[in-house]
Every structure is written in C-alpha cells, then in structure tokens.
Amino acid sequence: MSTYANKKGFGATIWDYLTTVDHKKIAILYLISGGLFFVIGGLEAMFIRIQLAIPNNDFVSAGFYNEILTMHGTTMIFLAAMPLVFAVMNAVVPLQIGARDVAFPFLNSLGFWLFFFGGIFLNLSWFLGGAPDAGWTSYASLSLHSEGHGIDFYVLGLQISGLGTLIAGINFLVTIINMRTPGMTYMRMPLFTWSTFVVSALILFAFPPLTVGLVLMMFDRMFGSNFFDVAAGGNTIIWEHLFWIFGHPEVYILILPAFGIFSEIFATFSRKRLFGYSSMVFATVLIGFLGFMVWAHHMFTTGLGPIANAIFAVATMAIAVPTGIKIFNWIFTMWGGSVKFTVPMLYAVAFIPTFTMGGVTGIMLASAPADYQYHDSYFVVAHFHYVIVGGVVLGLLAGINFYWPKMFGTMLNEKLGQITFWTFLIGFHLTFFIQHFLGLMGMPRRVFTFLDNQGLNTGNMISTVGAFLMAFGVLVMVINIIITSVKNEKVGNDPWGDGRTLEWAIPSPPPFYNFKQLPLVRGLDPYWVEKMEGKTEMTPAEPLGDIHMPNSSILPLTIAFGLFVAAFGALYNMDDKTWTLPIIIVGLLITFGSMLIRSVKDDHGYHIHKEDLMDDKDKGGKA
Amino acid sequence: MANEQSNSANPNVDLKYRRKKNAEEMKHQVISFTLMIFFTLIAFAAVGIEGFSHWFIKPVILLLAAVQVVFQLYYFMHMKHKGHGTIALFLFSGLAVGLITVLVFTTIVWL
Structure with a gap:
C-alpha cells in the first residue's frame, strides 16, 4: 500500500505531471505556464514602455513595435490571464463544492495541453519569420494584408488554445451541476464557484463565434476565399462583429472569477458572512447575461447608425448597475467586520477604488457621442488597463497569495508580499492614470513613436517609470515564491485561521483524493458553520468506502501535440511547399490515433481501498 | 462500491x-x-x-x-422528464442569446 507516498526522482515527477489528470496538479501546470506567458507578455510591455519613454525613440522599429504590441495583448489575454484564472478554478472549485475531482479529469488535462501547445505555437512565430502585427483584435482589413505568416500563427494558435478553453469551460459546468457534495445547494455555493459557473456558461456561448471568425480568417488567408475582402465582395465588418461577440463576453470571463476571488477574501478577512449573498449571485448572473448584448460598443465609430449606437450605449451602461451592487456589497461586508489586513486583503481593498475608476471611464466610453472623441486614443488604453490590471490582475495576485497555502502547503512571505503589493499598485497607477490625460490630449493608441514639443513627453516618461515599478513588484513576487519553496515550511488545514469554505477543512495540499469521506454541508460557508458549533472538522455525509480514481494518461498530451504538428504543416502549406502535406497528415494521425486509442482501450480507473484509507486515528466510523 | x-x-x-x-x-x-x-x-x-x-x-x-x-x-x-431543468435553462438561454443577436443584425445593425 501507499507506494504513491514514496519520494520520486526528477524524471518520474516530470512524467507524473505530463500524464496527470488530477485537478490540483493541472492547476499547478496552468499556474506555471500562465506565469511564464505573463512574464513574456510583461517583457513585451516593458519594451513598449521603453520605446515610448522619450519622443522619437528608435529602440525598436515601427514594424517590430506592431508585433510587440500585438503579442502583448494576445499573450496577456489568451495565454496569461485565461490560464491563471483556470489555475485558480482548478485548484479551488472541486474543493469548494466537496468533489474528488472535476467531472471529466481526462478532458481537463486535454484542455490544458491544447491551451499550452496553442500558446507555444503562437509564440514560436517570433523565431519563424515574425509575430502577428495587426493588434490583438486582428481586424480583417489589417490582417488580410499582413505580410509573412504572423497572422497565420495567430489564427491557428488561438484556434488550438480556444479549443482547450471551450473544453475546460464545459468541464466546469458539468462539475458544478453534477458533483456537489450532499447539502451543497446552488444557493450555498461559495461566490467563487458561482462565478466559475457563470464564466463557464459564458465560455460555452462566447467561444464558438471566435472559432467561426478564426475559421473564416483561415479560409481567407489559406485558401483564397473572400469573406472579409471588400474588393472581392466580402465584408470586413463581419470579422469585427464576430470578434466582439466573443471579445466582450471574454472580458467578463476574465473579470468575474476575480470578483469571485475577492468575494471570498472580503468575507474571510472581515470575518463576516458576505453581505447580500443572494444579490451577489444575481448580479453575477446578470453581468453574464448583459455581457452578450453590448458587443457593438467596441464599434461605435464603424458607422452602425444612431439607433444601434443608442441601444448599445444604454445596454452597456446597464451593466454598471449589477457591478455597483457588487461594489457596495463588498464595502458592506467590511463594514463592522473585524478586518485583518493580510496581503490578499490589501489587494482586495485596493481593488475597489481602482476597479471603480476603470468602471467610470467605461461609462464615459459607453456614451456613443463622446466615444467619437476617445476612440483609438490612450484614454481607451488607460480604461481597459484599469479594469483588466486593476480588476483581473489584482484579483489573480490576491488569489495566488490567498490560495498558495492550499495549493502548495506553504505560506508566502508576508513582508515581501507587501512590498510586491505596494510597488505594483503604485507602479500601476503611475503607468496608467496619466494615460487618461495623454489620450485626452490627443495621443493615439498603437503608435510606435510621438513627436517632441507636443506636451506628451512628461506623461509618457511617468508612465514608463510606473511600468518599471510594476516589473519590480513582479520580480519581488518571483523571489518570494522561490524563497518560500526552498524553505518549504508546511502549514495546516486553515493557515489563514478564518477559512469559511470547504477547501480549508482538508489538509494543505489536499490528498490526491481530496475528501476521504464527502462532507455534509449544513449552510452557506460550511466550515465556518461547523467552527461556530465548536467542531474542528466537517461531518461526513457517507461511510468510509472505496474511492474510484481515474488513471493517469499521456494521451491528452499527444492529442494536443498532433494538432500542434498539423498546424505547422497547414501554416507553410500556403507557400506551396510539398513537404507540408505529409506534416499535416502525420499531425492529424497522431491526434486521431490517440483519440482512437482512448476510444477502444478500456480504462476503468482504479480503486483506493477502504483499508488503505484508515489509519490509527481515523477508522472512518463517524458517519 | x-x-x-x-x-x-x-x-x-x-x-x-x-x-x-x-x-x-x-x-x-x-x-x-x-x-x-x-x-x-x-x-x-x-x-x-x-x-x-x-x-x-x-x-x-x-x-x-x-x-x-x-x-x-x-x-x-x-x-x-424530471431532472432536465438545467438542460432547459442552458438550451433556452443559449437560444435567447443567439436569437437576440440575429434580431440585432436584421434590425438595427448595418453590416
């Protein structure tokens, strides 16, 4: 028995992670690769700010600047923010609902590897003739005329990683609907689980339009079709519509999990039940729904006409209502609570004013007539960085600090965490606050340089200084992580001392089967309910019994890898090279062969036997 | 089991x-x-x-x-049958989102 507890060699550990189907390990994979892409995207941001530090700079060329700018946006949204969100979801959601894993562990692993190979494919463009250079929105009128293979890398890379995201979203939907522990009703689910649920539904409905858009773009570029080519009777605006029908829900896909993380943090460190729980749930669902009805506000200046502009402007402003409900609920959660300012709580408190500022400029931009002035200026850049960095990134940093002990069993250093927090927050406001005014003074976005004596010098310099402060903050965080991992001081179940939800009732990190016996949930914040009755652990909902576990498998990796190979063939096939067809065939054979093996080979998993779960302290007789 | x-x-x-x-x-x-x-x-x-x-x-x-x-x-x-509430919810919300999008395109949006 318990051979799995043995110390493993380095190679065995690597193999373990390559084949794992355990949601906790997949969370770590998402965290590592998302962190890696976050650093790459951050470096690109630093190059942008260095180039714009002084007027008429020649640090990078105009063409290269376009590539950096495009890859900064694409990497940060698709390859950094999305996987980091999935990292926290994978680490926490099954624990919060009292499940032993997600509904489809194999698909969970497949989703990760598809994302990973898509991201790698996209970034290989740097070394293979140039990255995409048409902006992260890749508007068809620009991208169809882009030289080289940059846009093809964008189309194929995002198609592969988008598949992974869709799979992950469906997986979480099924998990949350089907795998809640006895007593965990919908209205007892923690807010982070609720936001994951809504976000997964958004992924389900929002990613197909992107897939369609990318397929049309692929046909236009690879096979000479004319969906977006105006000269040949196509319509370039269709891409904009398809992209934003996906793109607007996408920003809610990113922000709602951050809202969920902050809701957990506010309740935990105010040591109070979340104020207005049901209105929070309602607001989350409403934001998700409204998110689909507002996409055209990104296109006010394309000439939709006054009626469409007016309707979309009003719909957009309506989103401020549920968001306002949330902001006030968080404030009222802190009100009268016994607040403890830990590092996650610092992020949460700083998030409220920061995100509100981003929201207010959002309302300004939503006013269609005024938008004609702001459009394509640095004002827009300032706005979306205030909501995405001030909302999503602060949320992820808070979440990583908050859940680090649950994921790795160690506490991040408090002092270094505070240094990261203050430098990052101050750096962030330095970088982006001034950009509102640069925009209002007329600086257009996406320019690679600006002229001297136009009143833009000081603002841009301040912005660059701020960017370096943010980079310093992230560097300190990396050092913090290294120090913490080397020291490796293990902590117990509930290291923050005030855990409210199920994940804090089990060891950190949890055993690979999560719950020896599924817990019985008797109210909102179930662990807190038990604590208030003087208990130290959850009441089990079932007698101790054998636990059915899935087997590890390398197939998800090979399925994704086959697509990665085939994508290279498809990409160079445009140049009429003869060797590309075999590459496509080999790649697809790897993918479909792996799928075939998965289909025909019986894999029933294995059982952890009851006797192996019992020890001297715990005979499993409580239920 | x-x-x-x-x-x-x-x-x-x-x-x-x-x-x-x-x-x-x-x-x-x-x-x-x-x-x-x-x-x-x-x-x-x-x-x-x-x-x-x-x-x-x-x-x-x-x-x-x-x-x-x-x-x-x-x-x-x-x-x-019983137990299909969630399926109905997702089906109809998806339908609503899709139909509203189509409605928008056919009425107010110049494409």
Missing part, C-alpha cells in the same frame, strides 16, 4: 410500474411521431397545392417546424 448509490440491484423491482410507464411513453412517442409526419405532409401540401400566397405558407411552415422541434426535444429526447 460503497460510494456509488443505486436504487436497487434487483431488476424485477417495480416491474409492473415500469411496464406501465414504458407503455405510456410508447403511446406518447407514437402520437407525436404521427403528428410530426402529418405536419410534414401539410408542409409539402401547402407548397404543392397552388393558390396559397407566400405570406400564408411561410409562417405556417415555420410554425409547424417549431412545433416539431418541441416534439423532438420533449418527447424523443426526454426533456419533459
């Missing part, structure tokens, strides 16, 4: 009840199937027989199609 609950290992439990249920189910399916064929015949007839205006034929066919979809979902794909 101790952690997997089933209602009964004995397939003969409630056999009578199940038989009755199945017979009822079968009746519903046969009725809806007949109706669907009948609707299809009407649709073909409406196009085939001359004298009806387009403004009459098109909405009638679309209406019949909608009813057939409902039959398909509720009688053949068991959505009328």
Whole structure:
C-alpha cells in the first residue's frame, strides 16, 4: 500500500505531471505556464514602455513595435490571464463544492495541453519569420494584408488554445451541476464557484463565434476565399462583429472569477458572512447575461447608425448597475467586520477604488457621442488597463497569495508580499492614470513613436517609470515564491485561521483524493458553520468506502501535440511547399490515433481501498 | 462500491410500474411521431397545392417546424422528464442569446 507516498526522482515527477489528470496538479501546470506567458507578455510591455519613454525613440522599429504590441495583448489575454484564472478554478472549485475531482479529469488535462501547445505555437512565430502585427483584435482589413505568416500563427494558435478553453469551460459546468457534495445547494455555493459557473456558461456561448471568425480568417488567408475582402465582395465588418461577440463576453470571463476571488477574501478577512449573498449571485448572473448584448460598443465609430449606437450605449451602461451592487456589497461586508489586513486583503481593498475608476471611464466610453472623441486614443488604453490590471490582475495576485497555502502547503512571505503589493499598485497607477490625460490630449493608441514639443513627453516618461515599478513588484513576487519553496515550511488545514469554505477543512495540499469521506454541508460557508458549533472538522455525509480514481494518461498530451504538428504543416502549406502535406497528415494521425486509442482501450480507473484509507486515528466510523 | 448509490440491484423491482410507464411513453412517442409526419405532409401540401400566397405558407411552415422541434426535444429526447431543468435553462438561454443577436443584425445593425 501507499507506494504513491514514496519520494520520486526528477524524471518520474516530470512524467507524473505530463500524464496527470488530477485537478490540483493541472492547476499547478496552468499556474506555471500562465506565469511564464505573463512574464513574456510583461517583457513585451516593458519594451513598449521603453520605446515610448522619450519622443522619437528608435529602440525598436515601427514594424517590430506592431508585433510587440500585438503579442502583448494576445499573450496577456489568451495565454496569461485565461490560464491563471483556470489555475485558480482548478485548484479551488472541486474543493469548494466537496468533489474528488472535476467531472471529466481526462478532458481537463486535454484542455490544458491544447491551451499550452496553442500558446507555444503562437509564440514560436517570433523565431519563424515574425509575430502577428495587426493588434490583438486582428481586424480583417489589417490582417488580410499582413505580410509573412504572423497572422497565420495567430489564427491557428488561438484556434488550438480556444479549443482547450471551450473544453475546460464545459468541464466546469458539468462539475458544478453534477458533483456537489450532499447539502451543497446552488444557493450555498461559495461566490467563487458561482462565478466559475457563470464564466463557464459564458465560455460555452462566447467561444464558438471566435472559432467561426478564426475559421473564416483561415479560409481567407489559406485558401483564397473572400469573406472579409471588400474588393472581392466580402465584408470586413463581419470579422469585427464576430470578434466582439466573443471579445466582450471574454472580458467578463476574465473579470468575474476575480470578483469571485475577492468575494471570498472580503468575507474571510472581515470575518463576516458576505453581505447580500443572494444579490451577489444575481448580479453575477446578470453581468453574464448583459455581457452578450453590448458587443457593438467596441464599434461605435464603424458607422452602425444612431439607433444601434443608442441601444448599445444604454445596454452597456446597464451593466454598471449589477457591478455597483457588487461594489457596495463588498464595502458592506467590511463594514463592522473585524478586518485583518493580510496581503490578499490589501489587494482586495485596493481593488475597489481602482476597479471603480476603470468602471467610470467605461461609462464615459459607453456614451456613443463622446466615444467619437476617445476612440483609438490612450484614454481607451488607460480604461481597459484599469479594469483588466486593476480588476483581473489584482484579483489573480490576491488569489495566488490567498490560495498558495492550499495549493502548495506553504505560506508566502508576508513582508515581501507587501512590498510586491505596494510597488505594483503604485507602479500601476503611475503607468496608467496619466494615460487618461495623454489620450485626452490627443495621443493615439498603437503608435510606435510621438513627436517632441507636443506636451506628451512628461506623461509618457511617468508612465514608463510606473511600468518599471510594476516589473519590480513582479520580480519581488518571483523571489518570494522561490524563497518560500526552498524553505518549504508546511502549514495546516486553515493557515489563514478564518477559512469559511470547504477547501480549508482538508489538509494543505489536499490528498490526491481530496475528501476521504464527502462532507455534509449544513449552510452557506460550511466550515465556518461547523467552527461556530465548536467542531474542528466537517461531518461526513457517507461511510468510509472505496474511492474510484481515474488513471493517469499521456494521451491528452499527444492529442494536443498532433494538432500542434498539423498546424505547422497547414501554416507553410500556403507557400506551396510539398513537404507540408505529409506534416499535416502525420499531425492529424497522431491526434486521431490517440483519440482512437482512448476510444477502444478500456480504462476503468482504479480503486483506493477502504483499508488503505484508515489509519490509527481515523477508522472512518463517524458517519 | 460503497460510494456509488443505486436504487436497487434487483431488476424485477417495480416491474409492473415500469411496464406501465414504458407503455405510456410508447403511446406518447407514437402520437407525436404521427403528428410530426402529418405536419410534414401539410408542409409539402401547402407548397404543392397552388393558390396559397407566400405570406400564408411561410409562417405556417415555420410554425409547424417549431412545433416539431418541441416534439423532438420533449418527447424523443426526454426533456419533459424530471431532472432536465438545467438542460432547459442552458438550451433556452443559449437560444435567447443567439436569437437576440440575429434580431440585432436584421434590425438595427448595418453590416
């Protein structure tokens, strides 16, 4: 028995992670690769700010600047923010609902590897003739005329990683609907689980339009079709519509999990039940729904006409209502609570004013007539960085600090965490606050340089200084992580001392089967309910019994890898090279062969036997 | 397994009840199937027989199609049974989102 507890060699550990189907390990994979892409995207941001530090700079060329700018946006949204969100979801959601894993562990692993190979494919463009250079929105009128293979890398890379995201979203939907522990009703689910649920539904409905858009773009570029080519009777605006029908829900896909993380943090460190729980749930669902009805506000200046502009402007402003409900609920959660300012709580408190500022400029931009002035200026850049960095990134940093002990069993250093927090927050406001005014003074976005004596010098310099402060903050965080991992001081179940939800009732990190016996949930914040009755652990909902576990498998990796190979063939096939067809065939054979093996080979998993779960302290007789 | 609950290992439990249920189910399916064929015949007839205006034929066919979809979902794909609430929620919210998008494109958006 318990051979799995043995110390493993380095190679065995690597193999373990390559084949794992355990949601906790997949969370770590998402965290590592998302962190890696976050650093790459951050470096690109630093190059942008260095180039714009002084007027008429020649640090990078105009063409290269376009590539950096495009890859900064694409990497940060698709390859950094999305996987980091999935990292926290994978680490926490099954624990919060009292499940032993997600509904489809194999698909969970497949989703990760598809994302990973898509991201790698996209970034290989740097070394293979140039990255995409048409902006992260890749508007068809620009991208169809882009030289080289940059846009093809964008189309194929995002198609592969988008598949992974869709799979992950469906997986979480099924998990949350089907795998809640006895007593965990919908209205007892923690807010982070609720936001994951809504976000997964958004992924389900929002990613197909992107897939369609990318397929049309692929046909236009690879096979000479004319969906977006105006000269040949196509319509370039269709891409904009398809992209934003996906793109607007996408920003809610990113922000709602951050809202969920902050809701957990506010309740935990105010040591109070979340104020207005049901209105929070309602607001989350409403934001998700409204998110689909507002996409055209990104296109006010394309000439939709006054009626469409007016309707979309009003719909957009309506989103401020549920968001306002949330902001006030968080404030009222802190009100009268016994607040403890830990590092996650610092992020949460700083998030409220920061995100509100981003929201207010959002309302300004939503006013269609005024938008004609702001459009394509640095004002827009300032706005979306205030909501995405001030909302999503602060949320992820808070979440990583908050859940680090649950994921790795160690506490991040408090002092270094505070240094990261203050430098990052101050750096962030330095970088982006001034950009509102640069925009209002007329600086257009996406320019690679600006002229001297136009009143833009000081603002841009301040912005660059701020960017370096943010980079310093992230560097300190990396050092913090290294120090913490080397020291490796293990902590117990509930290291923050005030855990409210199920994940804090089990060891950190949890055993690979999560719950020896599924817990019985008797109210909102179930662990807190038990604590208030003087208990130290959850009441089990079932007698101790054998636990059915899935087997590890390398197939998800090979399925994704086959697509990665085939994508290279498809990409160079445009140049009429003869060797590309075999590459496509080999790649697809790897993918479909792996799928075939998965289909025909019986894999029933294995059982952890009851006797192996019992020890001297715990005979499993409580239920 | 101790952690997997089933209602009964004995397939003969409630056999009578199940038989009755199945017979009822079968009746519903046969009725809806007949109706669907009948609707299809009407649709073909409406196009085939001359004298009806387009403004009459098109909405009638679309209406019949909608009813057939409902039959398909509720009688053949068991959505009328218990425990399909979540499925219905997602189906109809997806439908709502999609239809509103189409509505937007056909009415207010210049494409």
